[in-house]
Amino acid sequence: MSKNDNISMLVIRRLPRYYRFLSELEEQHTERISSNKLAQIMNVTASQVRQDLNCFGGFGQQGYGYSVSQLKEEISNILGLNHGYKAILIGAGNFGTAVAKHLDFKKLGFELVGGFEIDREKFGETLGDIVIRDEAELESFCTENHVDAAFLCVPRQNVESTLERLYRLGIKCYWNFSHYDISAKYNDTVVENVHLSDNLMTLCYRMTNRGEQ
Amino acid sequence: MSKNDNISMLVIRRLPRYYRFLSELEEQHTERISSNKLAQIMNVTASQVRQDLNCFGGFGQQGYGYSVSQLKEEISNILGLNHGYKAILIGAGNFGTAVAKHLDFKKLGFELVGGFEIDREKFGETLGDIVIRDEAELESFCTENHVDAAFLCVPRQNVESTLERLYRLGIKCYWNFSHYDISAKYNDTVVENVHLSDNLMTLCYRMTNRGEQ
DNA sequence: TAGATTGTTAATCGATTAACAATC
DNA sequence: TAGATTGTTAATCGATTAACAATC
Numbered sequence: 001m002s003k004n005d006n007i008s009m010l011v012i013r014r015l016p017r018y019y020r021f022l023s024e025l026e027e028q029h030t031e032r033i034s035s036n037k038l039a040q041i042m043n044v045t046a047s048q049v050r051q052d053l054n055c056f057g058g059f060g061q062q063g064y065g066y067s068v069s070q071l072k073e074e075i076s077n078i079l080g081l082n083h084g085y086k087a088i089l090i091g092a093g094n095f096g097t098a099v100a101k102h103l104d105f106k107k108l109g110f111e112l113v114g115g116f117e118i119d120r121e122k123f124g125e126t127l128g129d130i131v132i133r134d135e136a137e138l139e140s141f142c143t144e145n146h147v148d149a150a151f152l153c154v155p156r157q158n159v160e161s162t163l164e165r166l167y168r169l170g171i172k173c174y175w176n177f178s179h180y181d182i183s184a185k186y187n188d189t190v191v192e193n194v195h196l197s198d199n200l201m202t203l204c205y206r207m208t209n210r211g212e213q
Numbered sequence: 214m215s216k217n218d219n220i221s222m223l224v225i226r227r228l229p230r231y232y233r234f235l236s237e238l239e240e241q242h243t244e245r246i247s248s249n250k251l252a253q254i255m256n257v258t259a260s261q262v263r264q265d266l267n268c269f270g271g272f273g274q275q276g277y278g279y280s281v282s283q284l285k286e287e288i289s290n291i292l293g294l295n296h297g298y299k300a301i302l303i304g305a306g307n308f309g310t311a312v313a314k315h316l317d318f319k320k321l322g323f324e325l326v327g328g329f330e331i332d333r334e335k336f337g338e339t340l341g342d343i344v345i346r347d348e349a350e351l352e353s354f355c356t357e358n359h360v361d362a363a364f365l366c367v368p369r370q371n372v373e374s375t376l377e378r379l380y381r382l383g384i385k386c387y388w389n390f391s392h393y394d395i396s397a398k399y400n401d402t403v404v405e406n407v408h409l410s411d412n413l414m415t416l417c418y419r420m421t422n423r424g425e426q
Numbered sequence: 427t428a429g430a431t432t433g434t435t436a437a438t439c440g441a442t443t444a445a446c447a448a449t450c
Numbered sequence: 451t452a453g454a455t456t457g458t459t460a461a462t463c464g465a466t467t468a469a470c471a472a473t474c
Binding site: 271275 | 429430431432433434
């Protein structure tokens, strides 16, 4: 699929953004778009758009531009959004609930197949499509069901022990809301961290140093 | 405060991470640390640590290294974490609730002073330290109380109209959980976006293309 | 003093932008 | 054909890393 196997993480992290803007264009029934116009909408350079897309192949046509729906489909394939990776939710507190209720996992490449909690009050509750189970059942559930990834929505102090169990079960892809440094301990994992507090501190910096840039 | 007013956004986004690791070192009663050791813990180069810190001034001492507590304090000041910027929460749904309950705003440079909702069932509820109010009261509240920032935890379709009101009230700093492109419309704002779905798509890409790197 | 480690300059590496020939 | 716009190469810019003199 790819022309070049060494694609920068910077390019990859821009792909979802392209995908978002293309989805919007499609909703507005825009059929074709030039790198120039797309760059303008996204507030980047046309050069960057063309370079980024050409990491994966030539999806455009000289003199015409790009077909919105085709390009969207190509990026979807590059991201692998069609895989429907089976994921479990660890922790059905406020964050776990928010994530499970508001994200459309099907569109994001995943399928949420179960949720686990230590709080017995929540056992049996349903959250979107999933049922909340006793975390003690983690091993039996994962043995019976194929699970590709875990969404870690538990406080930091609870992550470590659960993570060890998940890792032992062969689950090595994590979406991590805690500050626990997974890759430091397990180096053969795939981890995306959501550091909300880092993000908020950055906002604080920018508010404090407004005008300087 | 700064030696150089043109500090790269890449450096700035690393500051919260330094702050986090320094906080941990302090908790473990580590008094001093060398750029080499810190780099090792954080999985970056010692050069980068020294270059980053030197954007803001010389906080170390040759032959000794850096004082953990002093360096942490310096970074806190650079980020402006002592400001206690007054913020309001827009939307007390699952995400708003999760954010309000689980983040320690005081430590992140903010003080949450109120919350707003359109769902009348939630009026009067308390969430951590704040009371949920009718969004109709936004103007009166913000006129009576000084508000520096808004945390936007409402679905995309509701952001636009509320944003216009906030902007008219002079609130121009936003923590945005929606996909609405604030800076495109209002260019004198400070915006930090939390794009959870972008993050999850990146995880999907990395799972799909595992082994290639 | 000798050893350690910074602050800083210089070298390298990578990412972005500009330019333009290829081509629809 | 003429105009538009890509794919791609070359030029520029910026970030990271290496090296080392300064100094605690």
